Amino acid sequence: MAPSGGIGIIGLPGLAVGIPATLLLAIVLAQLAFGGAWLPVVRRTLGSIGLRRPNPPDAEVEQPLS
Known part of the structure; x- marks a missing residue:
């Protein structure tokens, strides 16, 4: 029996x-x-709108010059 074409059973x-x-x-x-x-x-x-993550406690924060 010859294949009939198309994609076949496989x-x-x-x-x-x-x-x-x-x-x-x-x-x-x-x-x-x-x-x-x-x-x-x-x-x-x-x-x-003011919702920010808090800074981690060990983060360095710049201090303003007095």
Whole structure:
């Protein structure tokens, strides 16, 4: 019996797994990209309304000249 063309019986499981895996990877990468783009915007917004992280206790703070 000769093959009838197309992807064949061997290629079908690879496509059935590969396409959803590729879509899932694309969704995760898109979420990372948008999250990374929004992070500076959110930090700037929180900083402008006075919500900042406290300085660590061992951080050197510049003292004003008297």
